[in-house]
Amino acid sequence: MAKNVEQLDRVVIRIAGDSGDGMQLTGDRFTQETAVFGNDLATFPNFPAEIRAPQGTLAGVSSFQLHFADHDILTAGDRPDVLVAMNPAALKANLGDVPKGATLIVDTHDFTTRALARVGWSSNPLEDGALDGYTVHAVDLTQLTLDALEGSALSRKDAGRSKNMFALGLLSWMYSRPTEGTINFIRTKFARKPDIAEANVTAFKAGWNFGETTEAFAVSYEVKPAPLKTGVYRNISGNLALAYGLIAAAQRAELPLFLGAYPITPASDILHELSKHKRFGVRTFQAEDEIAGIGAALGAAFGGSLAVTTSSGPGIALKGETIGLAVSLELPLLICDIQRGGPSTGLPTKTEQSDLLQAMFGRNGEAPVPIVAAQSPGDCFDAAVEAARIALAYRTPVFLLSDGYLANGSEPWQVPAVEALPDLRVEFATEPNGDGTNGGAEGVYLPYLRDPDTLARPWAVPGTAGLEHRIGGIEKADRTGNISYDPDNHDFMVRTRQAKVDGVAASYPPMSVDDPDGDARVLVLGWGSTYGPIGAACRQVRATGASIAQAHLRHLNPFPNDLGEILAGYDKVVVPEMNLGQLATLLRAKYLIDILSVTQVRGLPFKADELADMLSGVIGHGE
DSSP states (O other): OOOEEEEESEEEEEEEEETTSSHHHHHHHHHHHHHHHTOEEEEEEEOOSSTTOOTTSGGGEEEEEEEEESSOOOSSOSSOSEEEESSHHHHHHHHTTSOTTOEEEEEGGGOOHHHHHHTTOSSOTTTSSTTTTSEEEEEOHHHHHHHHTTTSSSOHHHHHTTHHHHHHHHHHHHTTOOOHHHHHHHHHHTTTOHHHHHHHHHHHHHHHHHHHHOSSOOEEEEEOOOOOOSSOEEEEEHHHHHHHHHHHHHHHHTOOEEEEEOOOTTTHHHHHHHTTOGGGTEEEEEOSSHHHHHHHHHHHHHTTSEEEEEEOHHHHHHHHHHHHHHHHHTOOEEEEEEEOBOSTTOBTTSOOOTTHHHHHHOSSSSOOOOEEEOOSTTHHHHHHHHHHHHHHHHTOEEEEEEEHHHHHOEEEEEOOOGGGSOOOOOOOOOSOOOOSSSSSOTTOOOTBOOOTTTOOOOOOOTTOTTOOOOOSSSOBOTBTOOBOOOHHHHHHHHHHHHHHHHGGGGGSOOOOEEOTTSOOSEEEEEEGGGHHHHHHHHHHHHHTTOOOEEEEESEEESOOTTHHHHHHTSSEEEEEESSSSHHHHHHHHHHOOOOEEEEOOSSSOOOHHHHHHHHHHHHHHHO
8 A cells, every 4th residue: 555655854752651661762762773774863752760560550650752853953852743642641740731633642441431530531531522622543552562472482471562562663663763783782782682682683673564555645745864974873862972082081081980989870881881891991880879979079089080971860968978079179070970860869760950959059068069060962972071171170079060851862963083082180299399599409309399370289189209199178277188277278268169160261262152243132051951941942033033132151250251241242141041040040140230140940851942932022122
């Protein structure tokens, strides 16, 4: 039966079902094939914190959203064009996000009176008119899967678990996705369980054949590849990119990489990934707690490694004292905070940007730490390299901020050429630096004698003859590093450490402002993962003929030296954040300007169209 193929420029698909039923795996496989096909894409996995939440409940719904297009895109999409709902809970939990006219593919198998009542429905929405205005395909995907696997060695229960592969096969047919890669993936993943492997392959093929032969789906769609710069690309998640960035930084510094970490959502994948790369001189230590993790990392920094610790907000709170010790010791240490909803345990699997002030001030005393933030999944690589550059050049701990949206989301990433990465090599102290005129006798080692440009102190590997020196949290004397309670010395050291961090801004490139017409009076300033929604919103605003400018902060402490001048050049500055206005607070305090703070703390990224409506209102109000 010949079917029509329609061309689309973009599609947003969301697949939803019970947590543990393979929604994330299904979405990931569709994403991988989409990346191979050459579309630009962005993803948004959304799942509960429980490993296996109660089946058939709203709290247990797991979803995966993919936006793919034949052109450059910035977000995973505001609302799905297609929702695949594997049970009543998945339909109810996601229906509010689906616009009228969108397509619903609903597995009818579990639409029983009991299952409907569990999610608060007294009648079946597939029959009572509640879905009028949608294009509904009500199909018993589970039974079709069971029929396809009839005669297999699997039990009925195990066979039913392959329904996600049936759905993946159907979607692959609908959107002309390649299939060979998924078939090979299934056989590799379940190589030790050949019966399960073949059942999943059979279900996947059955889903594809169902789309090809049924009259229920009369049209398939094609989204052509997006034009991309020439290069080698791969699909990459934020955590994977961050791990690769750390490895690349260590290689460019010619240093061993040490990670001391305690598992915590959503940062654990970095530990998992780095543990695979011992051949690159990577050592990973899964500590018994957060404090031990950073303590070991700081010890590794003292020993001459590029040292890293990873965590999320609750773990960062526990690491605070040791971060202060790293400030006092003036050793390079990367603290990766993959932010999540808080406070306390909060929302472990949901995204938020609420740790900025914790990174700025979450230590006792005056303990300044540079802060770098990633803006997209692929950008986590560059942010990691930049954080390492600052830590090594200025001998300081550095915060690297990501969040759950970036960590778990993915996008195409152009693999950089190694020679294009910065040279991060450092010179360790190898001999005493006292010369009789600089505060130390000739032949004496001065561990706090500073570089005149960076104010960084020397880095001496323990065991180097003649370079023995004290370390510890008690205040150090200038140059000698001896214990000192002298008031003037303490004042000098506090101000010097602050000046060193302030001086990092001199190494930044000029800030980039996206103001195509050059006549915008409103600037939207963001940081971190708001980059995509802000960029998409600005595109929508410009499409109406209005002018608006966008800038995004990579460095949050210290701010870029040219930021004040940029802010002063606009009548209004809008700062969207997934917190209650933490960056806005810092900007107001430093630059004494009014900031229009736009905030949300829903555990979800901003929707571009909502931001665009708000920005249009700001522009219109100023005219």
